Amino acid sequence: MFSVPVKMQHTSCTEDRIQHALDRCLDGLRPSENLSQSWSAGWCMNRWSLEELIKRDPDNFLILLQQILRKAREVQQECHYELVAPLALMFESTLLQMPLCPSSEKVLTEACEVFHGFLAWPEPYCSVCRNLLSTLHQELRAPGISYHRLVREEQGLATSSQRSKIITVFLMNPTEVPPEFLSVAEQLSSIEVSQRESCVTLIKHSYQSVLGTKYPLHTINSALQCLSDDELAQIMSSVSDLLESAAAMVDIAKARKHVEGGLEVLREKLGIPSSNGKMSDGVLQTLGLPAAKCYTFHWDKDNFDVLNDILDIESELTLSQTSESMEEDDVDNVDVEDDEYDDLEDVCTDYRASTFSTVSSLSTASKDSMFSTLSVASSECSPLSTLSSSSQASGTDSDFCEDVEDDSSSTVSPSKTKNSGRLSKRISRFFKPRSSNSLCRAKSLGSPEAKELVVAVRSKRSNSLPQQVHLRSSDFGFPVIPLSQLQYVCYRRRPILSTDDEEGPTGATLLRVVVFGADHVAGRLARAYSSLRKRERDCPHLTKAFRMKFFFVPVRRDTAPVNSRRSSLQLSASPLKTAISTTDLCVNGMEDSTNDIANLLGMLDPWYERNTLSLMELPVNVVCQQTSKIDSDLSEGTGEERLPIFADLVLYYCRHAARPALIQLYQAEFTLAGGVRRTEVFIHSLELGHTAGTRAIKAMGAASKRFGIDGDREAVPLSLEITYNRIHISGRSQKTRTEKSCTSINLQKACRNSEELDSKMECLRLTMTEVLKRQNSKSKKGYNQQLTTTEVKVDKVQVSGTCNTTFAVCLDQDEKKILQSVMRCEVSVCYKPDSSTDWTRGRVFSSQTQLLQPTFCSLLCLPVATFSGPQP
Secondary structure, three states: OOOOOHHHHHHHHHHHHHHHHHHHHHOOOOOOOOOOHHHHOOHHHHHHHHHHHHOOOOHHHHHHHHHHHHHHHHHHHHOOHHHHHHHHHHHHHHHHHOOOOOHHHOHHHHHHHHHHOOOOOOOOHHHHHHHHHHHHHHHHHOOOHHHHHHHHHHOOOOOOOOOOOEEEEEEEOOOOOOHHHHHHHHHHHHOOOOHHHHHHHHHHHHHHHHHOOOOOHHHHHHHHHOOOHHHHHHHHHHHHHHHHHHHOOOOHHHHHHHHHHHHHHHHHHHOOOOOOOOOOOOOOOEEOOOOOOEEEEEOOOOOOHHHHHHHHHOHHHHHHHHHHHHHHHHHOOOOHHHHHHHHHHHHHHOOOOOEOOOOOOOOOOOOOOOEEEOOOOOOOEOOOOOOOOOOOOOOOOOEOOEOOOOOOOOOOOOOHHHHHHHHHHHHHHHHOOOOOEOEOOOOOOOOHHHHOOOOOEOOEOOOOOOOOOOOOHHHOOOOOOOHHHOOEEEOOOOOEEOOOOOEOOOOOEEEEEEEEEOHHHHHHHHHHHHHHHHHHHHOOOHHHHEEEEEEEEEOOOOOOOOOOOOOOOOOOOOOOOOOOOOOOOOOOOOOOOOOHHHHHHHHHOHHHHHHOHHHHHOOHHHHOOOOOOOOOOOEEOOOOOOOOHHHHHHHHHHHHOOEEEEEEOEEEEEEEOOOOEEEEEEOOEEEEEHHHHHHHHHOOHHHHHHHOOOOOOOOOOEEEEEEEEEEOOOOOEEEEEEEEEEEEEEEEEOOOOHHHHHOOOOOEEEEEEEEEEEEOOOOOOOEEEEEEEEEEEEEEEEEEEOOOOOEEEEEOOOOOOEEEEEEEEEEEEOEOOOOOOOOOOOOOOOOOOOOOOOOOOOEOEEEEEEOOOOOO
């Protein structure tokens, strides 16, 4: 008989289980791994199960970090691009919850070396790893600072130098989501973690992260319980300042000594017994993350008026920030241009600003050469801006960038006099016009002229960048420069759309807006976002107090009428159905409800598909069931109750989805029968004619039985004049004008397969159901004997009724957005309403570079948070 060390046996078994769970999280992420649809069921549970496994023993966190590093090395050697972002995100989330990372293990130093090798990889992989490296560098100096910041901001704890907060808002319509989802959201909103509990948790976590088991947590807890609430808040503020100051140090050893010395001083003040220098009797405890501060609102409008209630609830925050900003703005009169140049210097020195873009313009060259005019443009447009060129032969690429500020948490220096000028400048920006950001030519593209104008910025990839834009230069008030005076440079780059993903002033409270629903809710969100921009441009209100980020959780609504409340709603396993028939259209030719926008986000970001989109493939009772509490002395709660799986998945999405994907919006200009003109915004689909009328009848609920629902063969054809720009595979457009007798015309975003995302521009799929032969009878109802369906890809459409023909229109499958008696409808890409004409202010151009005629305009896109951002 021989004895096997218990430690080796335990470690081997645990490592095998953790490695298997990690492999399950990564299965199917690579395109070469063609797994069947059945394997995708429960994908979102793999990561959740892995986290539950490592929480059983504090030592499991270190094992998982080592396994992730091992896998990252394999990915780097084999160039598996799709696995970079998931590994980086899992490493960061594991490190966030890790009770102690022993300095002797050198796992963080090793992680810096491994993930530093990905900085040379293309976007978005390098940006994800760059943000992880930032976290690693701070954790090396101030262990546990990531946990400390997140809890402090989510619980709204203000310190002497840190006043940032995070508020999470759930917007859902009770008639369109399962009641279980609504129950979980209300449960999250009802959880209240007292300030005292949060302070105790943060102090205990800091001591354990820095000093390990040198001082048992129960001893620290006993000493803290003897303090008053004000004293606890002061101690927590001191610990926070200590961590922030250490994180800002350059030398790692000095930073660690600074933190350890500061905590020892606080220990003496608290009266905690000193250590005898021997191994402490204390054990590591996993201090879970408290539930974020959440609010739930019933939402079924095309605006964000419901968010005004947050201002009343958070009145203390709003009043303090607004009054302080007003005082500073009245006292300090900072020159706008100087302020912008200060911001540009700050951005240039930030290592995270590594992506560059160019401005593509009017081109008369062929698709093969892809010559674009060298131009430099800056625009006074608000965040989320891009430009698009006017071209009849648009084989060129569009590539733009915008000056944005880093959204990393900022630390106020203890020396207030030193930074008072900078602080006043930052506050004064709250009241500047919303259109203050600039566009610039990028570096590293082979052009000497371009390199003179470099400004490093963060850029986001977008597959929502139409290039067919026809604007009048006279609208901007600039003279037309002859093409002969312009220089041409050849670029071969795919479209990049840059944006400031957070609407609102830097340093304000972050407001997470989480919306639940299908494509019709995505359209509602798009119209609310467009309305918000218009309102805030004229009179800033919400954006003065909040930075806003938008999250979208897909839910497949039931096909029942909207006004009939069902006791139970079912989720669809797959939102994609068979394409429309080319010979006949039945009543359900256009689907009652789809989730194409969520599937688009899933194609752009596989980790979103894995952790958010796959929620639809699980039964509601599974994801909403209450999880049992871990029965272990090594895991200690922070006053919060165990949450359902659905709550954990939604909070994970909100906490770690930091990069937006931009979804192009479209506008429809209507002319009604009375001559009234009306403009609406949509994001997914526009239904015209019989399809819209059928949807309106279905929305009537029980009353719809009296009208009956006819198919396209029984529908009355409409005499329509149709003009559209047809998009060819080369990227060029062809204007077509025709008159047809149609029962319905449907426009839908072309986003249902990866091939459509690979094209150089986004387009709409135009489906026309034309009546070729109709049988009319005086004694019987007319009958469409022969129908045909034509489908083309377009970027602009105009439909007009001939002979006083009117029709109905429905936007984004939303029964509340049906317009009747429409005579004319014109659809095109949507532009920002706050685009400015002064697009050259604050820029110094090369003497050899001449400005192109200003036929640019910013496209309006909806920024939806994803984990890694759109991948190429």
